[in-house]
Amino acid sequence: MASYFYLAQQVLSTLNLVPSNAVNATADAMANNATVVAPSFASVTDFSSLVTMLFSLGALRDWLKLIVFGGAIETLRRIAFSMYYKIIASFWITAHFDEDDSSYDWMMVWLSKQSSWSRAREVEISTRSFGLNSSAITVPGEEEDNIMSMRNSRKLAYLPSASTTYSMWYHRRYVTISRVQAQTGWYGQKEETLQISILTRSHRVLNELLLEAKKNYMAAEEHSISIYVSDINNSWRHVASRPKRALSSIILDPGMAELLVDDARDFLASKEWYAARGIPFRRGYLLYGAPGSGKTSIISSIAGELGLDVYIVSLSRAGMDDSALSELISNLPEKCIALMEDIDAAFTQNLNRDAGPTNAPATDDGKPPPPGAPPAPPTSRLSLSGLLNALDGVAAQEGRILYATTNKYTALDPALIRPGRMDLRVEFFLASKYQARKLFYSFYLPSDNSAAADDEKAEKDDVDSGYNSSTEAESTPSEPDTATSAAQRPAFSGTSHRQHAPKLRRKQVEKLAERFAEAIPERELSMAALQGYLMTYKTRPFHAVDAAKEWVESEREARLKKEQQEKGKAAAAVPASTDGAKEEVKSSDS
Numbered sequence: 001m002a003s004y005f006y007l008a009q010q011v012l013s014t015l016n017l018v019p020s021n022a023v024n025a026t027a028d029a030m031a032n033n034a035t036v037v038a039p040s041f042a043s044v045t046d047f048s049s050l051v052t053m054l055f056s057l058g059a060l061r062d063w064l065k066l067i068v069f070g071g072a073i074e075t076l077r078r079i080a081f082s083m084y085y086k087i088i089a090s091f092w093i094t095a096h097f098d099e100d101d102s103s104y105d106w107m108m109v110w111l112s113k114q115s116s117w118s119r120a121r122e123v124e125i126s127t128r129s130f131g132l133n134s135s136a137i138t139v140p141g142e143e144e145d146n147i148m149s150m151r152n153s154r155k156l157a158y159l160p161s162a163s164t165t166y167s168m169w170y171h172r173r174y175v176t177i178s179r180v181q182a183q184t185g186w187y188g189q190k191e192e193t194l195q196i197s198i199l200t201r202s203h204r205v206l207n208e209l210l211l212e213a214k215k216n217y218m219a220a221e222e223h224s225i226s227i228y229v230s231d232i233n234n235s236w237r238h239v240a241s242r243p244k245r246a247l248s249s250i251i252l253d254p255g256m257a258e259l260l261v262d263d264a265r266d267f268l269a270s271k272e273w274y275a276a277r278g279i280p281f282r283r284g285y286l287l288y289g290a291p292g293s294g295k296t297s298i299i300s301s302i303a304g305e306l307g308l309d310v311y312i313v314s315l316s317r318a319g320m321d322d323s324a325l326s327e328l329i330s331n332l333p334e335k336c337i338a339l340m341e342d343i344d345a346a347f348t349q350n351l352n353r354d355a356g357p358t359n360a361p362a363t364d365d366g367k368p369p370p371p372g373a374p375p376a377p378p379t380s381r382l383s384l385s386g387l388l389n390a391l392d393g394v395a396a397q398e399g400r401i402l403y404a405t406t407n408k409y410t411a412l413d414p415a416l417i418r419p420g421r422m423d424l425r426v427e428f429f430l431a432s433k434y435q436a437r438k439l440f441y442s443f444y445l446p447s448d449n450s451a452a453a454d455d456e457k458a459e460k461d462d463v464d465s466g467y468n469s470s471t472e473a474e475s476t477p478s479e480p481d482t483a484t485s486a487a488q489r490p491a492f493s494g495t496s497h498r499q500h501a502p503k504l505r506r507k508q509v510e511k512l513a514e515r516f517a518e519a520i521p522e523r524e525l526s527m528a529a530l531q532g533y534l535m536t537y538k539t540r541p542f543h544a545v546d547a548a549k550e551w552v553e554s555e556r557e558a559r560l561k562k563e564q565q566e567k568g569k570a571a572a573a574v575p576a577s578t579d580g581a582k583e584e585v586k587s588s589d590s
Contacts, residue, residue, distance in 0.1 A: 093206050097194040100235050103210070107194055108159065109220070110213035111177065116168045117158035124161040162192070170209060174199040225300070226309040232319060234327045236311060244304030250297050251438045251527065256426065257298060260285070261305055263424060264401055268306065268335065271399070280392065284402040284421050288409040289428030292528030295405045296341065303337050308401070310337045315346030315382055322386025329390045334399035343404045344411045346382055384413060391421045430523045431530055437517035439527065443534050444541040445509045504541065512545050519548035525555060 097104040108128075117123055160166050165178045176197045181190050198205050224241040231237050250257055267283045274281040287295040303310050311332055314320070332338055390396060404422065406412060417425060431439075504512075520530070533551055537544035 091201060092197050092199055093201075093203060094195060094197040095206060095210075097196070099192040099194075100231075100233075100237060102238060103214075104192075104194055105238060106210075106213040106217045107196070109217050110209075112157045112159055113216070114168065117160075120158065120160075120166065122161050122164055124159045125156055126159045127156060128159075170198070171205060173205050225303045225307075228309060228311045230312075230314065230317065230328050234324050234331075236328070236331060242300070245297070245301045247301050247305050249442070250294060250301045251435050251442065252294055252298065253429070253432065253435070257301070260298060260424075260426065261302055264302060264306060267401065280396070280420075281398040282392070282396065282400055282402070284391065284404070284423050286409075286412075286417055286422040286425040287403065287405045287428060288407070288425065290430045290526055291407050292526035293428035293430060294527050295428050296339075299337065299339060299403045299405075308335060308337045309333075310339055313338055313340045315340060315343065315387070320346075321381040322383055322389070325382060325386060325390045326393070326395055330395040330397055332397040332400045334397070336400050338400050338402045340402070340404040342406060343416075344406045344408045384416070388415060388421070391416075431520065431525050431527045433517040433520060433522055435527060436520040436530055437513045439530055440513040440516040440534065440541075440544070441509055443538075444504060444512070445506065446503060502541075509541075512541055515545045516548055519545070519552060521552060525552070529555065 097107050111117070160177050160179055162179045162181050165176055168175050168177065178195045180193045180195065182193070183190050196209075198209070200206075221241055224243050226238055227240045227242060228236045229239050247257055247261065264283070264285075271281055287299070289295065300310070302308075313325070313328060315325070329338070391402065409417075409427075416422065533548075534544055537547070
């Protein structure tokens with residue numbers, strides 16, 4: 001600052017300097033009434049004389065004085081305002097929340113519950129749940145409108161509008177809130193930032209606000225699990241929350257579910273044990289076997305049982321390569337479940353490094369395609385070495401649990417399934433008679449609060465649990481009117497939800513489950529197929545048992561027909577490739 005004023009002083013003193021000969025010449029000319037001839041530009045021979053000539057002009061000196069004074073005043077103004085803003089900012093604490101971060105959802109859910117929005121003059125009306133069906137400050141009168149409640153389960157809520165600053169009070173502290181939207185990225189994607197400023201000099205108030213918002217969010221998510229997926233920027237984005245699925249609802253072979261849950265629970269409690277022995281604190285599970293055998297379902301149930309969020313790693317995502325996968329894995333939180341479904345399907349070739357025909361694209365049954373078959377289109381730029389390094393490389397995250405699923409165990413490279421990457425490998429089989437019996441029993445057993453569950457004499461119908469008739473004959477649809485033609489009746493397959501199943505006693509369900517299990521062959525049908533079959537008889541347990549054998553035969557015929565079609569295609573492809581080879585040999589001989 002002192003140097004600037006010294007420089008200005010020197011400039012002003014220079015401006016006030018006028019050559020003495022010029023002053024004397026001017027005075028003599030005025031005294032003698034002589035005509036003064038202005039100095040000619042042509043007579044200027046050096047730079048010093050040019051400067052002297054310019055400073056001799058009075059108007060130029062005045063303009064230069066204004067410029068110097070104006071610059072000094074503007075500098076002082078900027079310094080004053082900068083100091084003013086710094087002093088004011090020292091009394092405020094400002095926090096920014098990016099839309100891609102989970103804390104943004106916490107704060108938006110917390111803001112939606114504040115009663116002050118019902119009195120705001122400018123608000124944004126939104127049906128966004130931010131991953132939760134939370135109890136936000138809804139529009140008055142919506143709850144009483146039964147038609148709106150039936151047609152749309154999303155509730156209208158008040159939220160702070162974008163590009164507008166709001167004020168509210170929190171623990172007797174003045175708080176301002178604003179949302180800023182900016183268009184960034186190559187695709188014109190909008191990114192939103194929430195800014196909250198608190199009039200306080202202590203971080204204690206901000207910490208209380210953050211903890212309260214997080215606690216409210218976690219309390220609302222207590223009975224659900226969060227699902228995260230990756231975006232094009234290789235960041236994790238929260239997409240949904242799903243209700244926790246009870247472990248008892250997953251029907252597997254005896255002891256399989258308990259094995260997976262107990263092993264994962266023991267791993268999470270063994271961090272110090274791993275650290276003391278220098279072993280990387282991570283665990284990998286490979287679930288393989290027949291499609292529809294419950295691999296993904298048990299993972300969802302384990303996440304709910306252990307209270308872990310699920311991060312879906314899509315290996316076939318557009319733009320997925322080695323560096324993107326490594327970045328995603330390294331950005332995983334410490335305690336979570338990373339899920340890689342159909343790990344073999346992300347590659348155009350089998351996941352092994354053996355030379356020969358095993359590197360050809362695999363078919364649905366895990367075998368290489370016949371000679372002459374067209375190559376599969378590329379689906380990913382991910383390499384096997386990149387996947388291996390992401391799982392247990394230097395940048396691999398510790399504390400996470402990895403679940404990988406595949407229907408083609410033989411297509412995987414031994415390096416991928418070795419201990420350290422896939423520590424526990426569990427095979428899932430097709431449904432057994434035990435699973436069929438348990439599935440039927442859980443499907444048709446009335447809820448525990450039903451009065452007719454154990455008491456054979458009870459005939460109460462006051463509990464509407466979907467079982468409101470005493471016999472199946474009462475629950476079947478009434479016979480159509482003979483006057484109504486068949487063409488006027490709607491044609492559909494399946495069961496209408498307007499029908500209700502009979503109230504069955506526990507012993508009745510057990511007997512029906514035994515009969516159903518006898519009709520199901522051992523290890524021939526998947527659990528998904530059995531569940532789909534029972535869904536068509538959702539309210540007709542007796543019909544489900546009676547038609548089970550016929551359904552099994554139809555499934556066998558369909559599977560046999562499909563196998564014959566595949567064999568026919570393979571047989572047709574082999575002669576074509578042989579003829580092509582013969583033509584090439586003839587052309588080379590000629």
